[in-house]
Structures are given as structure tokens and as C-alpha cells.
Amino acid sequence: VILVVALNPALDVTHRVDGVDWAGVNRPREVHSRPGGKGLNVAATLHTLGAGVRVLGLAGGVTGESVAAGLEGAGVPAEFSRIAGQTRRTFTVVDSRRGEAALFSEPGPRVAPGEYARFSVMYRESLRESAAVVLSGSLPPGLAPGTYAELTQAARAAGVPVLVDAHGDAMARAVAAGPAIAKPNLAELETLAGHSLSTPAGPDLQAIAAAAQRLRAAGAGAVVVTLGAAGLWAVTADGCWRASPPPVVAANPTGAGDAVAAALAHGVVLGRPWRERLRHAVALGTACAQAPVAGEFSPGAYRRLLPGVAVDRGGGC
């Protein structure tokens, strides 16, 4: 199974309103709530793909119970180390008339050292039965920036490949610990590089290639940079790659990066060569961006997109 770590999961609540009154009372036409946060988005996508998945995380309070109940209802195996704090919520208000969405993201709960220690024991035990590990999303308050690095080291010691998708210091430290794949998006790569990697015309592929190379040299087995509608850029042990989707209309790009992470981890477990791994990653990310609900995708669209993805050897390697 693929072990997905969710240290800062969320209960995602979405209200759909036709024409929001931002200074008055609104009766949402539809209300949805479901487990969220990057880790759980990856896990849900892997589960939909039919991959064996197991979630391990931290959860607390009644929102934590909601998250656990939502995963159970969806059939995703999950185990949470209980924390005293309340698992966070996100609120999204979708204004169907204006075509706008506002997201309100609560801060995560503070995690005590003993709570993380209990999680860490569960994690180390679970590594034995895991074919890959996904470390994705922000760290909640109270956890050291070296947390993902520590979890990466433990997985490496157990011979389990790690995919890491984080930002800033947590990402930089995790990369130094030697994950199989580091998957930053453009903004995350820019933070790590310390400078812009875009031109007024769009992503600066040469600068991105150089920054990705440096990140790989820092310790990652491969670096896959997601570039939104422009697809992705990868630097791997099998050289550099550029993968681009066919031109499509994106409905909701939220969660597309998590779909890419899921496809890459799945590709690792299936032993897909890089060319196929990247083709699936772009097709799945694009299918996710085409679906109206963040983090969901149509399996039919995913299959139809696969042959249209262009995967080419990239320059700069």
C-alpha cells in the first residue's frame, strides 16, 4: 500500500450560493463537507484510482472525528493519532452567479511533542507494509520544520521511496534527506530558489530547469515541477522531461497538484518508466482541473486525455 501522511488535515466545507450578499444573510443552495487538506486529497485520488492506500495522521476534536468518519464512509483506510487541539476547517463559498469562490482557511491546531511522538511510532510500524510514502501539505503549529526530513529518513532506512510536496524550510530539509521525488509547484520552487522563475510571457523553462537541477543535487532522486496548464518539468535519473497536456478548458485547478502527486506515487509503485509516469501525472492532473469539484476527476476524461499528453526529452540536462 501507499502510506499517505496527513499531519494537518482539514474538514472542507463548501457552500454554493447564487449571488452572494457579502454584507447580509445567505441561504446556501448546496452544502458539502468532506475530508480535505493536501494529504487527504492525494489519498482520495489514489483510492479512486484503485491503488492500495493507507492514511496515517493527526486529528482532534469533533472536526477530527468528521474527517475520520468521512474517510471511513469513502472506504479509505485511515488511522489517526488523537490530538487535544481541534482539526481545522476550510470554508469555501462558491458564488455560482459571479463564478467566484472565496476560501477561508483556519489555522491548524497546535501539536504537542508527545502527540507527534505517538504518531511517529505508528508511522515507523506502518513503513514495513508500505510500498511508498507520500508526505504532502503544511505542517501544523508545534511541529519542527525538520519533520518531513525525519519522516523521509525513517522511510529511506526502511527502503521505502518517498514523494514529498511541501514548501519552504520543511521542503528544503526534506529534500536534503533524500526523497525519491520532490514535487514543488512553480511558487514553491521559486521560494526554494529565492528568485522568480517566470518571465512576463510565462514560466521561464531554462531557469526552472536550473533550479530543479539544483534541488535534485541537494538530495532528491527526481524533481517534478508542476506548472499548471503548462504541464510539468521533470529532472530524473533518466534525464530531463517536459510533459504538456492537450489544450483544454480548466474548470477548477484546485487539487490538480495533488492529483499529480497521486499519479507519481502510483507510478512509483507500479514501476512505470518516467515517460509513462509523467504522461499519467499530466492526464490525471488535467482531468482533475476539468472537473467542477476540487480534487475530483472523471475516470473517462483521464483515459481520454492520456494519448494527447506530449512527453518530450527536455533540454538543460
Place this chain on the structure above:
Amino acid sequence: VILVVALNPALDVTHRVDGVDWAGVNRPREVHSRPGGKGLNVAATLHTLGAGVRVLGLAGGVTGESVAAGLEGAGVPAEFSRIAGQTRRTFTVVDSRRGEAALFSEPGPRVAPGEYARFSVMYRESLRESAAVVLSGSLPPGLAPGTYAELTQAARAAGVPVLVDAHGDAMARAVAAGPAIAKPNLAELETLAGHSLSTPAGPDLQAIAAAAQRLRAAGAGAVVVTLGAAGLWAVTADGCWRASPPPVVAANPTGAGDAVAAALAHGVVLGRPWRERLRHAVALGTACAQAPVAGEFSPGAYRRLLPGVAVDRGGGC
């Protein structure tokens, strides 16, 4: 104790944001969540006043557990008949910079007949130990519009006075069942009257007096109409009354009507004469409107406001 019925409670979640981006990502500066809905607002106010109170209601799902846990944390005795549906949430976004607030109010859960029947048994048993009953707020889907009328009849049969604050058909039927006090606000009284009771200059006191008289004739022992900053108008067995607050700056009028309901129910139990009952109701409602957080009030402000409330015999009786 005062028995407060909460058939459609809510978990009220408030996010404070400095300058909301209605088409982007927001990190709230403050997040609060607490039990809400009109019934629970009345109960919380009674508890703060030091009155003996007991909440009886319907609750379901993890939001229902949050509501029950919130009341327990606040020390308010409560018993909920469990329902299969999820207790609703309300979500308020306060934009501190613009001084605006947007409220998103989820629909209540559908209540099954057997679920209401279990509540009804609890309610009838609780009447024996109750000095007064408060029926306040909307009915959730699935409950008949005659629900408050039925609960009023049961209380009357047990010799327990009822205060009812509802709208439309539920209110009209409850009034016919003979509550001690019906407490509509101006909009609710207008709905019952079937026509406007305002002039361009403000509330039309003569028309309000006539509509309140008719409502009393339909079955209520007394009718108290809340008029916002204009105070209230009452028609009682002790004649007609007008009660007005001193001029103050209202910070947040939300929940002031529930404070008035709490003070009136408290007045019934304490045996306060109408003049004092109304003075306390206006002072408490005004103190509530002065507090920045909906449903809260400063006990000091409440005490200081009392002598400034003008209570006069009203015309039209």
C-alpha cells in the same frame, strides 16, 4: 428551571478577516465556534443571568456533538434527542476592515417522526420540573407547523407558562394554543398581520398596537413586539406598554431579540410586574446590541442601562 426548547440548533462558526478577498484565499485572524440558533442564544443568556435553565432539543452528527460539547463547556445543562441528520452550521465572515459581515446559514436536518416522538416524551417528562418554557426559532424540515402549538398545549396542561418566538404559520398556531407571551419582532408581526406596519418615518405604533391586540385576542396572554432600537410595544393583561432604551450606539443587534426573550422568561419566573419585566427586557436587549459579539452582553452595561429605560403606559388599549 426554565426549559428552553432547541429543535433546530446550530453550530455558529465565525471568521474574522481584515479585508476579505471574495475571489481568493483568506487566512482568518480569529476563528470562533459555539452553540447557536435562537433557542440556545436564549439559554446562554439565561445562564449568564444566573437563572436556572435546561435545554432540551434535537441534535445529530458531529456538529450536533459540537453543540452539546459547547453547552457542556459553558455549564448549561442540556439534553438532546439524537437524530440521524446533521445539525446545521452557520458561517459568519466578519470583515473588520470594511465593517461588514456575511452570514451563510445552512438548512436544518430533516427530522423523522420517530425522532420527534422521542423528543416529545422527554419534553413532557421535563415539564414537571419546569417553571416556564421558551419555544424559540425555526422548525427544522420534517416537523409539522403545529409543533410549537402542540408543545404549548402540553405545557399549559401541566400549568407551565410558555413564551413563544417563531414566525409564520408555526407562530400563528402556537398563539392559538395559548402561550403566556408571544414575542414577535416587527417583521414577524407584519407577516402575521399580512400587511406593513411601518411608515417611511419608522414603525407605525398605532398599527402595531392594533396588530398586537389582534394577536392577543387570538390566544396569547400577552404580546411583546420588539422594534429594534425603538424598544418594544407590549399588550398585556395589565394594559398596553411602550418601553424605550436610552439612545446608545449599537455594535451588533444580532441576538438582541433573544436577549429580550430571555429577560421576559426570567421576569415570568421571578414574578416581576410588567413594568419591571419590560424595563429589564429593554435593558438586556440593548446591552446585547452594544456588545461586539452577537448574543453576548456586559452585565455592567445591563445594570447601567436599567434606570435609563423609559416604560410608559401605551395608548391604544
